[in-house]
Amino acid sequence: MLLSFSSFLRNPLSKNPIKNPNLRPPNSHQILHFYTNGDEPTYQTERGLQFETEGAFFRHESATGRDLGVLSASLYKRSKQQLRVLDAMCGCGVRSLRYLAEAEADFVLANDANDFHRRVILSNLKNIDRGSGENKRWVVTHFDANRILSECYLNSDFFDLIDVDSFGSDSSFLRTVFNAIKRGGLLYLTSTDGYSSGGHRPYNSLASYGAFIRPMPYANEIGLRMVIGGAVREASAQGYHVTPLFSYYSYHGPVFRVMLSVNRGTLPDNKDYGFVSYCNGCGNSQSYSFEELGRMSCPCSNTTGSRSLVVSGPMWIGPLHDATHLTEMLNLAEQWGWVGNGTGIDLEKLLLRMIDESDPRLPSGYIKLDEVSRRAKVNSPPLKAMMSAMHKEGYAASRSHIVSKAVKTNCPMMDCIRIAKELQGC
Numbered sequence: 116m117l118l119s120f121s122s123f124l125r126n127p128l129s130k131n132p133i134k135n136p137n138l139r140p141p142n143s144h145q146i147l148h149f150y151t152n153g154d155e156p157t158y159q160t161e162r163g164l165q166f167e168t169e170g171a172f173f174r175h176e177s178a179t180g181r182d183l184g185v186l187s188a189s190l191y192k193r194s195k196q197q198l199r200v201l202d203a204m205c206g207c208g209v210r211s212l213r214y215l216a217e218a219e220a221d222f223v224l225a226n227d228a229n230d231f232h233r234r235v236i237l238s239n240l241k242n243i244d245r246g247s248g249e250n251k252r253w254v255v256t257h258f259d260a261n262r263i264l265s266e267c268y269l270n271s272d273f274f275d276l277i278d279v280d281s282f283g284s285d286s287s288f289l290r291t292v293f294n295a296i297k298r299g300g301l302l303y304l305t306s307t308d309g310y311s312s313g314g315h316r317p318y319n320s321l322a323s324y325g326a327f328i329r330p331m332p333y334a335n336e337i338g339l340r341m342v343i344g345g346a347v348r349e350a351s352a353q354g355y356h357v358t359p360l361f362s363y364y365s366y367h368g369p370v371f372r373v374m375l376s377v378n379r380g381t382l383p384d385n386k387d388y389g390f391v392s393y394c395n396g397c398g399n400s401q402s403y404s405f406e407e408l409g410r411m412s413c414p415c416s417n418t419t420g421s422r423s424l425v426v427s428g429p430m431w432i433g434p435l436h437d438a439t440h441l442t443e444m445l446n447l448a449e450q451w452g453w454v455g456n457g458t459g460i461d462l463e464k465l466l467l468r469m470i471d472e473s474d475p476r477l478p479s480g481y482i483k484l485d486e487v488s489r490r491a492k493v494n495s496p497p498l499k500a501m502m503s504a505m506h507k508e509g510y511a512a513s514r515s516h517i518v519s520k521a522v523k524t525n526c527p528m529m530d531c532i533r534i535a536k537e538l539q540g541c
Contacts, residue, residue: 180365181210186444208240335369356378401413436473472523
């Protein structure tokens, strides 16, 4: 029998949070599978924590996204001395488990609309002392995400971190999520809609995120900017502003995950919310503000509004990450033994690339070396050589965490072509 919502939703901060015994588990970078007599694994471990998945949706490939969320949550807890988490679409409950055990959350509300998952969620959280009364550590509910967010707001029950691991381009919760989050809190959003980010469903992206997305060669970065932009729009309508702490793309799904800092008040200026253009003729990309609408053009054409120019937006056109926050995440990962000494190479490489991508001089999008070589009609030069040449000429350049053979740079395509030719002796 399920308890009513009002009977247990209000849960003050724990006065005696349980310390995490698994901050540095042996072989913590590994994901292990435990098999029963069936063909599919029933039990798994992640960062030393065992859990079961049963019929709940679960992807072990998403472990990196969970690592990033836990690192951010733990930094928040250390800074604010408190952490209340709402896991609005918790699935099997592995994220809730990790927020409790690793980020040492004072309280987690693990919610999933499908009450069929109740047994597996309870089973996964049972090893964390539930507590009672004012010291209750966790609660499991089964409501639609919008309802749980609205109920929290009506009960003045606010959270430090809200994690919404949604599927597809579902963004209806953006209208309610800002009512349930604390000022200065964290919002962890997800999209798995690769069709919209690829420009194949522009009216769907317009309805979900307020952005008309056209096909562009850096569609996966556009997906991240589309999600952030949708949050910026909804937050602004309710008197908040959001800025990304990190933005993470993963090929499986695909999955677009962004961690946002939520604060009261409007953006200081609108320079980070606008439009992105790509010229199919010369390959050049540019960003535009609202004030520049009607004056869009490409250096390769003297005509405003050239037919070769493709424009998408409005969306987030500012930095995808906060370098200071990512550096703190990397330091914490080293303290926990997640990276360093030959372990966690992929996570360390990811965080370092994100830090490089945080350079505010870098524009939206990235340039694939294959496109440069095709336009230059030469073999593709080594990525390090290209970046070194760009740096020598005063351009900003970094590798992209999204595409291995791509560079984020403010170097125009025509100069990229020239540099590629020079490197190949042409």
